[in-house]
Amino acid sequence: MKACVFTVGCKQNEAESASLMRGLEDLGYETTAELSRADLYLLNTCAVTAEAERKSRQAVARMRKFNPEAPVIVFGCAAQHDAEAFLGKEGVRCVFGAMHKDRVLDAVREGMASVGPAEAETAFCELPMPKDVRTRAFLRVQDGCNRFCSYCLIPYLRGRSRSRKMERVVEEAQACRAREIVLTGIDLSSYCDGDRDLGDLVYALRTLPARVRLGSLEVGIVTDEFLQKVKAAGNVAPHFHLSLQSGSTKVLREMNRRYTREDYLAACRRIYALFPDAAITTDIIVGFPTETEEDFQSSLSIVGEAAFARVHAFPFSPREGTAAAKRKDLPARVKRERMARMLEVCKAAEAAYAQRFLGRTLTALFEEDGGGYTENYIRVVCENANEGGMYEVRLLEMGEGGVRAEIVKEI
Numbered sequence: 001m002k003a004c005v006f007t008v009g010c011k012q013n014e015a016e017s018a019s020l021m022r023g024l025e026d027l028g029y030e031t032t033a034e035l036s037r038a039d040l041y042l043l044n045t046c047a048v049t050a051e052a053e054r055k056s057r058q059a060v061a062r063m064r065k066f067n068p069e070a071p072v073i074v075f076g077c078a079a080q081h082d083a084e085a086f087l088g089k090e091g092v093r094c095v096f097g098a099m100h101k102d103r104v105l106d107a108v109r110e111g112m113a114s115v116g117p118a119e120a121e122t123a124f125c126e127l128p129m130p131k132d133v134r135t136r137a138f139l140r141v142q143d144g145c146n147r148f149c150s151y152c153l154i155p156y157l158r159g160r161s162r163s164r165k166m167e168r169v170v171e172e173a174q175a176c177r178a179r180e181i182v183l184t185g186i187d188l189s190s191y192c193d194g195d196r197d198l199g200d201l202v203y204a205l206r207t208l209p210a211r212v213r214l215g216s217l218e219v220g221i222v223t224d225e226f227l228q229k230v231k232a233a234g235n236v237a238p239h240f241h242l243s244l245q246s247g248s249t250k251v252l253r254e255m256n257r258r259y260t261r262e263d264y265l266a267a268c269r270r271i272y273a274l275f276p277d278a279a280i281t282t283d284i285i286v287g288f289p290t291e292t293e294e295d296f297q298s299s300l301s302i303v304g305e306a307a308f309a310r311v312h313a314f315p316f317s318p319r320e321g322t323a324a325a326k327r328k329d330l331p332a333r334v335k336r337e338r339m340a341r342m343l344e345v346c347k348a349a350e351a352a353y354a355q356r357f358l359g360r361t362l363t364a365l366f367e368e369d370g371g372g373y374t375e376n377y378i379r380v381v382c383e384n385a386n387e388g389g390m391y392e393v394r395l396l397e398m399g400e401g402g403v404r405a406e407i408v409k410e411i
C-alpha cells in the first residue's frame with residue numbers, strides 16, 4: 001500500500017509531514033511526498049495567504065485525478081481555518097485542525113472514521129521521528145505563537161506557543177543521521193523549556209556530528225548573549241533568517257511587530273560583528289494597507305543596508321479575522337508595481353552577497369542534481385557532487401541556478 005503525504009506551506013509543515021511519513025511506514029505503508037498515484041492521501045495544508053489556501057484546496061482535486069478511489073485526510077492550518085471547504089469535497093474522509101496533527105495517524109489506524117475536534121492545544125504535539133533522512137532533516141522544537149501580528153492568522157490556527165522538552169530534542173537529534181539539522185518552529189525564538197531558551201538548546205546540540213541551522217528568528221532574540229551561545233556551540237551555520245516584514249517603523253508598529261527599523265539594523269550589526277560572513281535572510285511584505293510610497297522606499301533601502309543574502313518578498317494578502325484585514329487594501333496595481341521594484345532590488349542584493357565569496361572555499365551540503373547550499377546559504381552547483389555529500393568547494397562564477405563551484409575535497 002502506498003501513501004502520499006503532500007505538503008503546502010512552511011518548513012514546520014514539511015517537518016511534520018516527514019514525521020507522519022515515518023509513522024505511516026511503521027503502519028506498513030510505502031510513502032512518497034510527491035503527488036502521484038497512491039492508496040491513501042494525507043494533505044498538510046497552509047493558510048498563510050489566500051493563495052496558499054487555494055493551493056491546499058486544489059491539491060484535493062489533483063489527488064482525486066491520480067486515484068479517485070483513495071481516501072484523503074486533510075489537516076493543518078487551512079483545515080483549521082475553514083474545515084467546511086474540505087469537508088464537502090469528494091474523497092475527503094477526515095479533517096483535522098492544525099493543533100491535532102497527532103490524531104492523523106490514529107485516524108489511519110482506525111479506518112478514517114473520525115472528524116477532528118477544534119479545541120485549543122496547550123501541550124506540544126509529539127509526532128514520530130522523521131524517517132531516516134541522510135541529507136537535511138527538519139526538527140520541530142516549538143509550535144504556536146503568542147505574538148498576534150496584525151496580518152497573521154497563525155495564533156488563531158496553531159494556538160499559543162509551546163515548546164518541546166530539550167532532552168527530547170537532543171535525543172531525537174542524536175538519533176538522526178542527517179548531515180544537517182534545521183531547528184524549526186512557528187515562533188522558534190520563543191522556544192523555552194523551564195528557564196532554558198533557544199540559545200541553551202543550540203548549545204546543548206554542540207556535540208552533534210551534524211551541522212545545525214536555525215529556522216526563522218525574531219529580532220528580540222538577537223542579543224549578544226544569544227549570539228555568544230551560538231558561536232560557542234561551534235556547529236551552527238552562520239545563517240540567520242531574521243523576519244523583517246517592513247523597513248518602515250510606522251508600518252512595523254501597525255503590523256504589531258514590536259521593533260523598529262533601527263532595532264532591526266542593530267540586530268544585523270550584532271550578527272555581523274560576531275559572524276562577518278553571515279547570511280542574513282528575511283521576509284518582506286509588500287503593500288501592507290497603510291504602506292505609503294515613503295514607507296515602501298524604507299523597505300527598499302533596508303535591503304541594501306542590512307546586506308541581505310536572500311529575501312522572500314511577497315504581496316500583502318488580507319486574512320479574514322485579522323486586524324489588518326479590516327483596513328482598506330491597496331489597489332492590486334500598486335502592489336504589483338511595488339513587488340516588481342522590490343524583486344529587482346532583492347535580486348541585486350542576493351547577487352552582491354554571493355559575489356563576495358567568489359574565489360573562496362566554503363563547505364556545501366549537496367542535495368540533488370549537483371546542487372547544494374553552503375553553510376552561509378549560497379546555492380552552489382557542482383559537477384560530480386553526490387547527493388547527501390558534504391564537500392569543501394571553491395566558488396568560481398555566478399551562474400544560472402546557483403554559483404558554479406568546484407570540489408576541493410570531500411568531508
Ligand code: SF4
Nearest residue numbers: 145147148149152154
Ligand atoms: S510572529 Fe507574527 S507573523 Fe509570525 S507566526 Fe506569530 S503572529 Fe504570525
